[in-house]
Amino acid sequence: MTEVIDVKRSILEANEAEAARLRAESTSRLVVNLISSPGSGKTTLLEATVRAMSSRFSIGVIEGDIATERDAMRLRALGVPAYQILTGGACHLDARQIRKAMQEARFPTNLDFLFIENVGNLICPTSYDLGEDFKVVVLSVTEGEDKPFKYPAIFSRASVCVLSKVDLLPHVSFDLDAVRGQVASLHPCGRLLLTSARTGEGIAEWCSMLEGALLQKRFVTR
Numbered sequence: 001m002t003e004v005i006d007v008k009r010s011i012l013e014a015n016e017a018e019a020a021r022l023r024a025e026s027t028s029r030l031v032v033n034l035i036s037s038p039g040s041g042k043t044t045l046l047e048a049t050v051r052a053m054s055s056r057f058s059i060g061v062i063e064g065d066i067a068t069e070r071d072a073m074r075l076r077a078l079g080v081p082a083y084q085i086l087t088g089g090a091c092h093l094d095a096r097q098i099r100k101a102m103q104e105a106r107f108p109t110n111l112d113f114l115f116i117e118n119v120g121n122l123i124c125p126t127s128y129d130l131g132e133d134f135k136v137v138v139l140s141v142t143e144g145e146d147k148p149f150k151y152p153a154i155f156s157r158a159s160v161c162v163l164s165k166v167d168l169l170p171h172v173s174f175d176l177d178a179v180r181g182q183v184a185s186l187h188p189c190g191r192l193l194l195t196s197a198r199t200g201e202g203i204a205e206w207c208s209m210l211e212g213a214l215l216q217k218r219f220v221t222r
Contacts, residue, residue, distance in 0.1 A: 015128055018095035022102070022131025027221040029111045030214040033130050035154055036138035037147075038120030041164035041197060043071045045138060045206075046115055048197040050078045052207045057112040057214075062101045064093040064119045071117065081107055092124035095131055112214060122151040133217060134159035141165050145175040148182035156186040160193065162206065167196040 023031075034042045043063075050059055061082040063072040066089055075082035083105035085097050098116065107114070116132060118125040126135075137158035139147055142165060148155040155161065161183050169176070183192050191209065195202035 012127065015095045018099060019129035019131040022095060022098060023133075026114070026131060026133075028218060029114055030210065030217055031114045031116065031130075031132045032210070033116045033118060033125075033132035033135045034138060035118045035122065035125045035135055035158065036120060036140075037122050037143060040120075040138045040140040040143065042117050042120075042138050043074055044197040045162060045164060045195065046075060046117060047078060048195075048200070048203050049115070049207060049210070050075065050080050052203055053113070053210070054078065054080055057211075058108050058110050059113045059115070060105065060107040060111050062093075062098060062105070062114065062116045064097075064117060066090075066119065081105060083107075087119060091119055091121045092128050093118050093130060094128050098130050113210065122147070122154050126154040126157060133213065136160045136162055138162045138164055139179070141168050141172055141174040144173075145178045145182075148179060148186055152186055155183060158187065158190065160191045160209070161187075163192060163194045165196060165198075166194045166201060167199045 036042050046061060053059065059080045061075045061080060062085060063082055064085045064087060065071060066087050069084040072082040072084035083101045085093060085101055087093070093116065116130055135158040137154050139161060141163065163179065180192060183190060193202055193206050193209070195206055197203065
């Protein structure tokens with residue numbers, strides 16, 4: 001008798017089970033999974049977020065990269081705990097790695113926000129639930145307006161699309177209306193935020209959205 005095993009399905013099912021356990025343990029903190037292509041500005045957005053919110057909220061960060069701890073070091077320099085996961089070539093994080101990070105990072109027990117900065121990739125991280133409350137996809141204006149329809153999976157699954165580096169709009173060819181239409185088509189209930197970490201544009205709105213989501217989660221789970 002020959003048995004055919006769907007390895008990918010088995011891996012994803014195991015990941016989803018671990019993610020569900022992580023989510024059940026995170027009733028008092030908001031967990032946000034940031035996904036984008038390399039260089040879109042995820043870490044810079046997190047730096048701006050920490051500067052705006054760390055005086056009022058307890059924040060922890062898990063960084064995913066193929067190599068180097070540079071991004072985690074940037075967050076630590078702002079006074080927040082940041083745990084670095086080095087994937088050694090893998091193009092995404094999984095729930096098992098998040099479990100290990102939570103065990104080893106020694107984050108404060110009263111964390112309000114846990115930000116997971118995934119490996120720079122618009123494809124692989126999309127399929128892996130990390131126990132987050134929602135996914136955020138970051139798209140910079142320097143990448144072009146064709147990305148949502150070229151990578152529909154992440155733009156349809158991310159509850160929030162953060163358009164970064166909008167201060168560069170006068171200097172690049174980027175059709176903002178086209179992106180609005182694509183994002184609305186792929187995720188009609190999603191939210192599109194325009195931000196510039198350099199000028200501060202949109203950062204207050206981004207932080208207000210995060211704070212509102214945290215309060216709503218605590219209200220629902222109390």
